[in-house]
Amino acid sequence: MYWGLRAQNHRGHQSHGFLTYHSGQFHIHKDLDLVPKLKTSAIPEWLQRLPGYVGIGNVRYTTSGKCDDAALLRGTQPVTASKGDLKLALSFNGNIANALQLRKEIDQHFSGFVCTCDSDIVCHKLLLELAKSKDLATAVNACMQSLDGAFSVAGITGNGDFFAFKDPHGIKPLCAGHSPDGATFAFSSETVSLDMNGFIRDFELEPGELVTVSENGFERTQIVKNPREAFCAFEFAYFARPDSRFNGKYVYEIREDFGRNLVREFPEIVKDADVILSVPETGDDPAMGVHEASGLRWERASRRHRYVTERAFILLNNERFSTIDRKVNILGSKVNGKRVIITEDSIVRGDTTKIIIEKLRRAGAKKVYMFVTFPCIIGPCFYGIDMSTYGQLIGSNHNAEEIAKIIGADAVCYQSIQGLVQATGLTQEQLCLGCITGKYPTPMAQKLADEMRRKFLGGYKEKDRIYETDEAATQAK
Ligand code: SF4
Known part of the structure; x- marks a missing residue:
């Protein structure tokens, strides 16, 4: 145990x-x-x-x-x-x-x-x-x-x-x-x-x-x-360990396929890049897929502090900035003057990615393209991943171009939903894709999502977790 x-x-x-x-x-x-x-x-x-x-x-x-x-x-x-x-x-x-x-x-x-x-x-x-x-x-x-x-x-x-x-x-x-x-x-x-x-x-x-x-x-x-x-699609991109197996496949194999898909889906970006980098560790396996499918060198120029073990995504807001800064180091001379593709598992709030891009720019990277394996997150999760309001999700009211501007990237390239589904070996009907499609598998979550989105677009300031608010209780009736 x-x-x-x-x-x-x-x-x-x-x-x-x-x-x-x-x-x-x-x-x-x-x-x-x-x-x-x-x-x-x-x-x-x-x-x-x-x-x-x-x-x-x-x-x-x-x-x-x-x-x-x-x-x-x-x-x-x-x-x-x-x-x-x-x-x-x-x-x-x-x-x-x-x-x-x-x-x-x-x-x-x-x-x-x-x-x-x-x-x-x-x-x-x-x-x-x-x-x-x-x-x-x-x-x-x-x-x-x-x-x-x-x-x-x-x-x-x-x-x-x-x-x-x-x-x-x-x-x-x-x-x-x-x-x-x-x-x-x-x-x-x-x-x-x-x-x-x-x-x-x-x-x-x-x-x-x-x-x-x-x-x-x-x-x-x-x-x-x-x-x-409706198995959580986010497990494949981020949450599960790469050496765990679902449906007989290691998660790392699926993540490599995500990388290959991104090369197929964004050939022009691949042509305009010199090297691939990854945000360790969930970005490492897709980087291998990008490397294999594109022939670009995978430069291991983004290194992680082995003993700072917190995962950026599940940190509290006030802990996130300093931890990322201390956790990931960029090997400056390896990116200086280069056009870089960097693979990342997801963009939730955008702040983690922004810090990494700032570090790359400081190190002299000429261009920074983001290859993101999880498609754009447009809605909250009600099932145990702590992204529970529209307001905290950069993708809920910005498209890829706008997100690129906000986080300082030259382009943000999300893997398509079809690509993600195909790589998992499951069908769209066997997966939960709620946070990337707005279609949730359970009725209460759908009701909450629809109502809260309507309010959010109307300028309503959300409280912390939708399902813990009085609004949720009202919706449940
Ligand atoms: S909404 Fe569904 S796919 Fe998205 S994180 Fe939650 S369980 Fe996973």
Whole structure:
């Protein structure tokens, strides 16, 4: 569990937590920041603090709830809930668009309910349904019917039963695997955590599927029939580790294809360039694709500080500028006087990219062309990526030419949506493309997006996260 979680620390750096089950009790450790290094001498003490044969862990970055240290610690997962004899623990990846609406129902059944983030809502809602039906599959079904959003969940019941399920759209990844001796079973957001433990990957959970675990292995139950798959396309461009696999392909292979597509889609820019650079690390794999398809030299002239580990995108606004500046260094003489293509995974606010371009200009780059693998982000995400307002997205009211001017590039070249889809090996209907098309797979998210866009274009100043505002509650009615 420890190595699995550490391998996935890129999915959340603000806090981490471990929970184990032993003799009817949950044992929990939670703390802020990255999963820490563990001294070998401390392992016996940790095993005493977290006893048992089954456990779940979580790393988190906030897409709901507050961001001060106290709130972060309260919102750290795994979370627990209890009612009478029943109790439940779960680790959740995703975001619930109709959390405010569900909160009212939960408030009625749990006196003094303190909600720190939407994982509390999912945990209490599932427990409530479990209390009604006494059957996990029925309770999960009820959750799938009432939660609007993305939820990949791993949990443990008060009896120590280990289970996992995925929302009916399968927006977030979740796979299952086992140890080579067949004695241990695991769920993980990404395959890399199975690899790190020497485990064998068995399958990716289907959208709307519940999987339970016994000594005999996995038992799979399709809870929602005919689910509409909508896997997050942003996982391929940015979020997932390159050495994780989806649909039998490494993410890095898909990112290389993104680079090849960009060469096909922008031949004139390729002709006008001397070298390729990448914004490390998510830009590295597409840069290899650009290099192979164009024959241009990939100059590794943009280097990253190995021990500044925060991911720029998931930093808070006030942390972003200084961290990027200290994290990425440009090898000046390698770009001086050159026309440069720089590959980047995405442009969200534009400020990260702007800093990199400023650095390249200072180093003497003659021209700077941006090759961006994720198409222009025009709308918020309601499913667990923290880009939640139109106002914070440079692409919501600017086209590529305008964005180039704002960030100081000679051109911004986005990969086409068709190119992105084809490289993933999935069809457009199997992907969530909500933030790049404005068409969201779930009804509440679509309703929020449409209403908030109308207001935004009318000059309305958005509050932080659309789905946490009073407007969201009104929309839910
Ligand atoms: S809206 Fe965008 S970031 Fe959010 S789940 Fe869909 S594709 Fe991913």
